Amino acid sequence: MEAVRSDSDDIQLRLEYETLIYHHNESSISDANSIRESIKTLIATRGLPLNANIRLPFPSEFHSEIQPNSPTLQCSLRGQIWKILLRIGHTKLHSYAQLVSLGASKDSEKIRIDALRTFRADTDFISRVSEASLNRVLNAFCHSRGNQSGCYVQSMSLLCAPFLYQMTEPDAFLAFEKFVSCYAPRYVTRYSGVLDGFRILERILDVVDRPLSDHLISYDLKPEVYAFPIISTLNSCVPPISESSCLWDICLAFGVYWGILFTVARLIECSAKLRESSRSRAPLVTRELELGLGIPYQRVIISAFDIMNQLFRDQNKQLIHDLIKHPVEPLQSGTLFP
Numbered sequence: 001m002e003a004v005r006s007d008s009d010d011i012q013l014r015l016e017y018e019t020l021i022y023h024h025n026e027s028s029i030s031d032a033n034s035i036r037e038s039i040k041t042l043i044a045t046r047g048l049p050l051n052a053n054i055r056l057p058f059p060s061e062f063h064s065e066i067q068p069n070s071p072t073l074q075c076s077l078r079g080q081i082w083k084i085l086l087r088i089g090h091t092k093l094h095s096y097a098q099l100v101s102l103g104a105s106k107d108s109e110k111i112r113i114d115a116l117r118t119f120r121a122d123t124d125f126i127s128r129v130s131e132a133s134l135n136r137v138l139n140a141f142c143h144s145r146g147n148q149s150g151c152y153v154q155s156m157s158l159l160c161a162p163f164l165y166q167m168t169e170p171d172a173f174l175a176f177e178k179f180v181s182c183y184a185p186r187y188v189t190r191y192s193g194v195l196d197g198f199r200i201l202e203r204i205l206d207v208v209d210r211p212l213s214d215h216l217i218s219y220d221l222k223p224e225v226y227a228f229p230i231i232s233t234l235n236s237c238v239p240p241i242s243e244s245s246c247l248w249d250i251c252l253a254f255g256v257y258w259g260i261l262f263t264v265a266r267l268i269e270c271s272a273k274l275r276e277s278s279r280s281r282a283p284l285v286t287r288e289l290e291l292g293l294g295i296p297y298q299r300v301i302i303s304a305f306d307i308m309n310q311l312f313r314d315q316n317k318q319l320i321h322d323l324i325k326h327p328v329e330p331l332q333s334g335t336l337f338p
Contacts (some may be wrong), residue, residue, distance in 0.1 A: 005050075014049040016042065021080050036084055040253045043081075047301075048249055052078040052167065053242050053250040055128065072168060073128060078245060079166030081206045085252040086178050088171070096140060096170040105142035107152035114157040125241050129164045137164065137173045142194065144177060153188055156180070161283050163246055183212055183325045187232065194232045196326040197260050198223035201231070204264050204318055208307055212271045227263060229290045234259035235300075238292035244299050250304075256327040258304060265303035269295045 005013065024035045055073035075083070105111070135158055142151040151305040160178065163172035184195030184285070201223050205213045216222075229237045234256060240314040251258045267274070270293045292300075311320050322331050336337050 005046075010049045010051070013042075013046055013102075016049070017048065017052075017077060020327055021077075021084065032084075036087075039081060039084060043249050043253045045245065047311060048081065052076060052081075055079070055166070065090060075167045075171055079163075079171065081249070082163070082166060082175060082252050083171065084182075086175055088178060090280075091142045091168075091170045091174055094172050096173050099140035099143045099173075100136050102143045102147075103139070105139040105147050105151070106149040107142050108139055108229070110154070111142075111157070112153055114138075114154060115265060119159045119239070119241055120273050122240050123163070129161065133164055133169050134160065137169060137176060137245055140173055141177055141180075146150065153191070155229070155232040156188060159184075159188070159234050162236050162241060162245055166245065174239055175294075175322055179252075183252075184234075186327055186330075187256070192230065192330070193327045194228070195224075196322075196331050197231050198227065199331070200319070200323050200326060201227065201260055201264060204260065204307065204323070206309070207267045207269060207314065207316060207319070208264065208310055210269050211276060215275045226286050229286060230263050230266075231259065235262045235292075237290050243297045251303060255324060257323045258325060259306050261304040262300050262305055263289070264297050265300045266293045268307075269293070269299060269303055276281055 013332075015324060020035050020039055020042075024032050027035060038039075038100045053076050055076045058074055091291050110137060115131045115138070118131075118134060119129075134157060138152060141156075142148075145151045158303050160172070160176045163179070166172075167175060180188050184193065186196070202213070204218075223231065232252055238244050247258070247262055250262075266289065317330075
């Protein structure tokens with residue numbers, strides 16, 4: 001991925017994405033698949049433009065159709081790309097409106113409490129995503145799942161928030177529903193994918209940074225202790241959301257499992273500092289990792305690609321298989337521990 005781009009390069013990159021979006025919207029299924037692969041290549045090699053998070057208002061004549069009496073922002077360029085990666089077509093506004101009309105779900109109180117604290121310190125996020133919209137989408141999701149108590153689990157608000165930040169509310173609902181249903185179902189089902197992710201994180205760390213792995217073990221520090229927020233949210237908990245969204249470009253293009261690689265990348269980037277800890281203080285606490293350990297997202301992405309390349313070079317076939325499949329499939333017996 002390019003580290004630095006000039007303004008003219010960024011403008012050209014945006015034009016390339018906009019051209020691909022236009023052709024995708026006008027294409028057949030086979031052509032759409034080819035365009036999707038072109039988008040993935042661009043993401044891996046050049047990233048998205050720096051202004052990919054910008055959302056412009058809809059023209060006034062569209063307001064009554066989309067959200068009466070409320071200023072409504074269009075999807076950002078990043079949001080449009082995410083929809084293509086998730087294979088989401090035209091949004092059926094009526095279907096979402098019907099779910100919203102059902103009102104509060106059985107998990108509405110849990111949703112309300114989580115919505116109150118979701119990115120409340122991120123002024124950029126709260127300027128474009130209200131607590132009310134987050135509540136509506138999550139309650140609508142519970143209704144779409146039959147409104148069973150326990151349908152909503154903690155961290156869902158942080159998985160939903162990036163979509164609302166980048167998309168219109170109906171689009172965000174559809175993207176979130178598709179994402180947790182098809183791409184990360186085990187992350188929201190009794191946290192089974194998250195728990196397996198902890199074991200995979202330990203195994204990868206043991207391969208790429210044995211000294212740090214041994215150091216954490218000496219303190220009896222397991223990922224369950226220090227990594228639950230960052231693993232369960234695929235790094236979206238790391239502020240600001242404008243930057244963590246760049247990590248999600250990779251997750252949506254290549255797989256949810258990249259959230260594990262991003263977390264390992266943060267750890268090894270701080271390896272020397274973490275191993276300097278004295279016996280009087282544990283080398284890592286949840287809050288420090290939840291805030292990203294101060295590692296710029298660009299460095300996290302580069303380091304994560306290096307880690308994946310090392311796993312392939314070392315031919316860690318079972319580990320790679322478990323890493324890629326764990327968001328949707330249980331780990332095979334005998335692969336839970338290093």
